[in-house]
Amino acid sequence: MNTEYYDDIIIGGGKAGKTLAPALVADGRKTALVERSLTMIGGGCINLACIPTKTMVASAYVANTVRNSVAYGVNANALTVDLAAVIQRKRTVVQSMRDINLHNLETALGHELIIGTARFVAPKTIEVTTAKDTTRHLTAERFFINTGTRPSIPSVPGLKEAGFLTSESIMELEHLPEHLIVLGSGYIGLEFAQMFRRFGSRVTVIGQSEQILSQQDPDIAIAVQALLEQDGIEFLLKAKVLRVDRAGNVTKLQIQVADQTITLQGSHLLVAVGRVPTTDTLNLAATGVATDARGFIPVNDHLETNIPGIWALGDINGGPQYTHVSLDDYRIIKANLIDGGNRSTRDRLIPSCLFIDPELAHVGLTETEARQQGYAPRVAKLDASAIPRARTLGQTDGLLKAIVDTETGRILGCSLLCNEAGEMISTVQIVMQAQMPYTVLRDGVLTHPTMTEGLNLLFSKL
Numbered sequence: 001m002n003t004e005y006y007d008d009i010i011i012g013g014g015k016a017g018k019t020l021a022p023a024l025v026a027d028g029r030k031t032a033l034v035e036r037s038l039t040m041i042g043g044g045c046i047n048l049a050c051i052p053t054k055t056m057v058a059s060a061y062v063a064n065t066v067r068n069s070v071a072y073g074v075n076a077n078a079l080t081v082d083l084a085a086v087i088q089r090k091r092t093v094v095q096s097m098r099d100i101n102l103h104n105l106e107t108a109l110g111h112e113l114i115i116g117t118a119r120f121v122a123p124k125t126i127e128v129t130t131a132k133d134t135t136r137h138l139t140a141e142r143f144f145i146n147t148g149t150r151p152s153i154p155s156v157p158g159l160k161e162a163g164f165l166t167s168e169s170i171m172e173l174e175h176l177p178e179h180l181i182v183l184g185s186g187y188i189g190l191e192f193a194q195m196f197r198r199f200g201s202r203v204t205v206i207g208q209s210e211q212i213l214s215q216q217d218p219d220i221a222i223a224v225q226a227l228l229e230q231d232g233i234e235f236l237l238k239a240k241v242l243r244v245d246r247a248g249n250v251t252k253l254q255i256q257v258a259d260q261t262i263t264l265q266g267s268h269l270l271v272a273v274g275r276v277p278t279t280d281t282l283n284l285a286a287t288g289v290a291t292d293a294r295g296f297i298p299v300n301d302h303l304e305t306n307i308p309g310i311w312a313l314g315d316i317n318g319g320p321q322y323t324h325v326s327l328d329d330y331r332i333i334k335a336n337l338i339d340g341g342n343r344s345t346r347d348r349l350i351p352s353c354l355f356i357d358p359e360l361a362h363v364g365l366t367e368t369e370a371r372q373q374g375y376a377p378r379v380a381k382l383d384a385s386a387i388p389r390a391r392t393l394g395q396t397d398g399l400l401k402a403i404v405d406t407e408t409g410r411i412l413g414c415s416l417l418c419n420e421a422g423e424m425i426s427t428v429q430i431v432m433q434a435q436m437p438y439t440v441l442r443d444g445v446l447t448h449p450t451m452t453e454g455l456n457l458l459f460s461k462l
Contacts, residue, residue: 009140014043015326016313017146022108032112042101045323060198084174120286149275162246177268184272185212204234301344353422361425364413380461384418387454395419409437420451
């Protein structure tokens with residue numbers, strides 16, 4: 001079989017890969033990008049994760065606003081949720097963004113955008129089974145692996161036979177679950193839990209740890225749980241699923257909670273216990289690229305694998321699974337390979353946001369982490385109800401928390417559980433990146449009335 005030669009090959013068109021490809025072409029490199037399906041153009045964020053979920057979260061927010069409109073002096077008609085229309089809106093948003101990405105890639109790459117499944121067959125050679133069921137062999141000087149992750153499915157007796165939903169398949173439901181059971185109390189599980197509760201489903205969340213959001217401080221996790229319970233979501237924590245069965249339209253779970261076994265019945269089961277790397281189909285053994293015990297590809301702070309000339313970008317390298325991290329991975333590659341710089345992953349400050357209502361945004365260390373690292377931090381807390389803008393919006397639920405180094409006055413970390421938290425956290429992040437003291441936010445002249453003005457109040461607590 002003829003081998004086709006390239007300077008660079010990117011496997012997977014997630015945020016890092018799709019952004020890197022045009023940059024390499026502009027640098028004069030003969031570049032190919034291999035993406036497994038036209039329905040995945042743009043990567044997991046656009047097609048399966050951030051964009052579709054937040055589009056549906058927006059619909060759930062509207063449903064909740066209408067349901068509570070009387071509190072604003074607005075009398076709306078009886079609420080009905082057309083889940084099929086919600087799904088169609090989600091599909092329209094996803095398709096529009098997918099089309100934009102396809103146009104950008106085709107403009108940059110032309111026929112070097114290859115739709116097919118890639119696997120290594122030699123150290124710097126891949127075999128691509130194309131969408132047209134043909135086979136091509138491609139070789140290159142440099143490879144960039146950006147194949148992302150997929151839902152993790154636990155080994156629970158009866159689970160596969162009973163059937164279940166994942167974070168992907170649940171977004172194709174066109175009929176509302178009567179009782180949705182969510183296995184997993186992390187970001188993915190909680191977003192879907194609140195979403196479907198607001199659409200009208202009964203929702204029960206099962207968590208294995210003693211608190212939801214196990215990486216957060218207990219006070220923040222407890223506050224989030226209390227807000228979700230106000231929405232009517234039920235929780236079973238410190239719980240282990242022993243078995244799953246399906247009888248007719250009912251899914252039955254046998255669950256061990258403390259020293260007793262209980263049975264929980266629901267109409268649908270969502271498995272949301274994390275994600276695993278898509279490395280198993282790459283035949284990495286042929287090229288010598290190492291993986292860890294979970295299947296992720298370890299990289300150094302320049303995103304290089306153990307094999308020279310092969311990099312791993314985005315979720316696949318085992319770092320934080322955020323699109324903005326994948327984008328920064330691209331920036332590192334571009335700086336080092338195209339611009340002659342020396343960027344790395346060292347000390348980069350990575351924010352996160354849980355898109356429930358109100359949002360939970362975080363950056364830096366938690367209080368627990370700060371104390372574990374030897375700090376004796378000063379801690380400030382503020383109820384969201386203290387922020388004037390929150391009162392005007394009728395969005396007074398939540399808790400703001402800041403962790404500050406006593407010696408330097410620098411902000412070590414911040415958690416914001418309040419309306420618009422995802423926007424507010426960027427202001428805190430920029431102050432942290434600039435290594436300015438917390439007094440910049442305490443004394444800054446911030447617009448009134450805005451939610452960001454709450455940072456004046458929060459840091460005045462120190």
